[in-house]
Amino acid sequence: MSEETIYQRLEKNGVSRRDFLKLCGTLVGAMGLTVPPLESSGLPGHLLTEDQTIRKVAQALESKARIPVIWLEFQDCAGCSEALTRSQSPTLIDLVLNTISVEYHETLTAAAGHQTEENKQSIMKQYAGQYVLVVEGSIPMALGGAYCTIGGRSAIDILEEAAAGAAAIISTGNCAAFGGLPKANPNPTDAKGVWELITDKPVVNIPGCPAIPEVFTGTLAHFVIFGALPELDDLNRPVTFYGKTIHDRCLRRPFYEAGKFANTFDDEGAKQGWCLYKLGCKGPTTHNACATIKWDAGLSFPVQSGHPCLGCSEPDFWDGGGFYQGQSAPLNRPAATAVGAAIGAGAVVGAAMAANNSAQKKRAAQASEE
Amino acid sequence: MNWTTFLHFTRGPLFQVSLLIFVGGMAYRLVRVVLLGWKGDKAPAKGSKLAGVAKTYLKGFLIFPFIPWVKRTFNRNPIMYLAGGLFHLGLFAAILLGTPHMLVWKSLLGFGWPTLPLPIVDWLAAASIAAMIALLFYRRTNSLLKLLTGPAETLNWLLVFLPMVTGYIMTHHLFFQYEVLFSLHMLSVDVLLIWIPLSRISHFMFYFFSRTIHGVEFGKRGVTP
Ligand code: HEM
Ligand code: HEM
Ligand code: SF4
Ligand code: SF4
Numbered sequence: 001m002s003e004e005t006i007y008q009r010l011e012k013n014g015v016s017r018r019d020f021l022k023l024c025g026t027l028v029g030a031m032g033l034t035v036p037p038l039e040s041s042g043l044p045g046h047l048l049t050e051d052q053t054i055r056k057v058a059q060a061l062e063s064k065a066r067i068p069v070i071w072l073e074f075q076d077c078a079g080c081s082e083a084l085t086r087s088q089s090p091t092l093i094d095l096v097l098n099t100i101s102v103e104y105h106e107t108l109t110a111a112a113g114h115q116t117e118e119n120k121q122s123i124m125k126q127y128a129g130q131y132v133l134v135v136e137g138s139i140p141m142a143l144g145g146a147y148c149t150i151g152g153r154s155a156i157d158i159l160e161e162a163a164a165g166a167a168a169i170i171s172t173g174n175c176a177a178f179g180g181l182p183k184a185n186p187n188p189t190d191a192k193g194v195w196e197l198i199t200d201k202p203v204v205n206i207p208g209c210p211a212i213p214e215v216f217t218g219t220l221a222h223f224v225i226f227g228a229l230p231e232l233d234d235l236n237r238p239v240t241f242y243g244k245t246i247h248d249r250c251l252r253r254p255f256y257e258a259g260k261f262a263n264t265f266d267d268e269g270a271k272q273g274w275c276l277y278k279l280g281c282k283g284p285t286t287h288n289a290c291a292t293i294k295w296d297a298g299l300s301f302p303v304q305s306g307h308p309c310l311g312c313s314e315p316d317f318w319d320g321g322g323f324y325q326g327q328s329a330p331l332n333r334p335a336a337t338a339v340g341a342a343i344g345a346g347a348v349v350g351a352a353m354a355a356n357n358s359a360q361k362k363r364a365a366q367a368s369e370e
Numbered sequence: 371m372n373w374t375t376f377l378h379f380t381r382g383p384l385f386q387v388s389l390l391i392f393v394g395g396m397a398y399r400l401v402r403v404v405l406l407g408w409k410g411d412k413a414p415a416k417g418s419k420l421a422g423v424a425k426t427y428l429k430g431f432l433i434f435p436f437i438p439w440v441k442r443t444f445n446r447n448p449i450m451y452l453a454g455g456l457f458h459l460g461l462f463a464a465i466l467l468g469t470p471h472m473l474v475w476k477s478l479l480g481f482g483w484p485t486l487p488l489p490i491v492d493w494l495a496a497a498s499i500a501a502m503i504a505l506l507f508y509r510r511t512n513s514l515l516k517l518l519t520g521p522a523e524t525l526n527w528l529l530v531f532l533p534m535v536t537g538y539i540m541t542h543h544l545f546f547q548y549e550v551l552f553s554l555h556m557l558s559v560d561v562l563l564i565w566i567p568l569s570r571i572s573h574f575m576f577y578f579f580s581r582t583i584h585g586v587e588f589g590k591r592g593v594t595p
Pocket of ligand 3: 075076077078079080136137172173174175176180181208209210211
């Protein structure tokens with residue numbers, strides 16, 4: 001079965017050639033591909049058109065055996081899986097989840113208990129060094145990992161075992177990438193993102209809360225099709241999707257420049273669609289594809305529908321200042337007592353110095369009188 | 371350590387510490403100045419002290435060079451005069467009337483105010499930066515000013531210049547990612563906050579002292595400036 005190519009499997013499932021090529025087109029779009037990644041295919045760049053890109057993808061799917069995916073969940077809410085399965089790009093998601101193929105998924109797998117665990121063990125053996133490991137949720141390190149155990153084993157134990165045989169790891173969602181909600185101050189479980197723990201394998205981060213389904217699938221498809229990971233930024237996020245900020249692509253940007261802001265959620269500015277900066281928008285520092293790919297098949301995204309960006313694709317966004325507090329405002333106000341203490345200390349030291357000086361002056365004056 | 375965590379640090383704990391040092395330092399300076407004491411007033415006043423103070427301030431605010439007495443200062447040193455004024459104008463426009471800065475005040479004071487459109491603040495900021503460069507150049511070339519410029523003066527200039535340029539570059543999304551420049555902007559602001567009480571930039575407070583005291587003296591003697 002491992003020799004069966006992706007295309008053969010699709011054919012068996014009743015996908016026509018025509019539909020297959022359409023799918024390839026969708027994939028090209030999903031990967032945010034135009035030309036660059038194909039340069040490694042040896043063709044001179046200027047010869048590559050989108051048509052040729054689609055043909056390249058088709059060729060890859062026709063010749064490559066499918067790559068199994070093992071999907072682990074740790075300290076998560078399953079929201080990323082949920083977003084994927086409820087995505088409005090069904091053909092694409094179906095292709096990626098079923099055909100390219102998720103072999104083990106804690107929530108989606110029908111079987112349960114020791115049976116699935118055994119299944120996972122045998123996949124890890126059979127495809128050692130080839131499978132893609134997807135992680136959703138953060139890994140707690142406190143109390144020897146006791147905050148999250150599955151089948152009596154700690155998350156870190158399970159992760160290390162699965163990572164050892166993986167060709168690449170994809171961390172989906174802010175939790176797996178950067179620790180997410182569980183890591184929020186005071187981080188009681190000492191939650192960590194995968195890339196802090198696994199350093200000897202390529203780890204791609206697809207942060208978001210949840211990760212945008214098309215971004216996740218696009219990245220996974222890229223690996224499956226080209227056998228390599230896309231270009232990553234300094235936080236290991238694919239540049240294609242995370243290269244620009246929300247602010248860079250925001251439809252409210254002209255209002256930012258003009259200084260027209262909504263001051264509350266129901267004032268005239270809000271009705272006019274003005275910029276949400278004063279309502280706490282984190283768009284200027286948030287790298288993600290929401291403003292272009294959007295949600296629900298391109299219907300809308302938070303800023304478009306009137307809610308400030310929370311910054312969910314950035315590390316520690318839960319601790320990055322109040323969600324409804326302007327982004328330039330300090331992370332928290334110094335306590336009034338601290339300010340009072342500082343003023344008091346300054347004043348006392350100043351007064352003491354002054355007293356000391358005048359005492360000295362008096363002494364000097366006395367000395368000269370004598 | 372990535373830029374986002376560094377930004378959180380410079381906007382969070384470091385900013386708080388800098389702010390407390392600034393507040394404490396200014397309180398110290400204020401107390402020292404106040405306790406220097408005012409010499410007892412033995413001579414009878416020849417004029418109204420209040421009028422003297424009012425006139426001194428009026429003159430201070432009338433910075434237009436077409437007024438005769440201002441013209442004298444202006445003609446003596448037009449570059450310094452214009453550049454100095456332009457620099458302060460741009461500085462205040464940015465830190466009081468720029469939207470991101472107003473939000474800083476709002477979070478600290480609890481109330482906000484209307485702000486100027488970005489392009490206006492931006493042009494004033496650019497003018498302010500240009501003026502700063504002119505001021506530095508002048509300090510470096512004028513033979514008298516050269517004598518008055520030590521390391522402290524150069525540092526004053528630099529530590530005000532850094533937040534100005536990082537802010538400007540950030541607004542225009544040039545060269546680096548936004549959060550990198552935001553971090554550097556905050557870092558330079560934090561350093562400036564610590565430096566102000568230690569330096570002559572504290573003149574923003576003492577300026578009013580010296581004006582008031584001069585005004586009182588002038589008024590008392592009946593010599594309106
Ligand atoms: C807590 C303190 C401060 C914060 C949080 C802050 C934040 C910001 C932000 C977010 C911007 C960019 C606005 C944009 O992208 O459109 C900015 C711009 C700027 N900042 Fe600050 N800033 C602070 C203090 C200062 C100080 C003390 C100075 C000057 C000494 C300064 C000078 C500037 C300038 C000149 C600009 C560019 C304005 C323009 O070109 O429109 N900032 N600042
Ligand atoms: C009410 C507020 C302020 C007033 C009335 C004021 C007034 C003045 C005056 C009269 C001068 C010229 C005197 C001299 O050359 O030494 C000056 C210079 C200067 N001020 Fe201010 N200032 C104020 C606030 C500030 C602030 C908040 C900053 C910086 C954060 C600042 C930075 C400077 C610098 C760097 C110079 C020296 C310029 C040079 O000659 O190189 N000032 N100020
Ligand atoms: S990133 Fe958000 S949606 Fe995804 S698992 Fe974590 S909390 Fe849930
Ligand atoms: S709404 Fe947010 S992302 Fe859009 S322009 Fe305003 S600050 Fe930038």
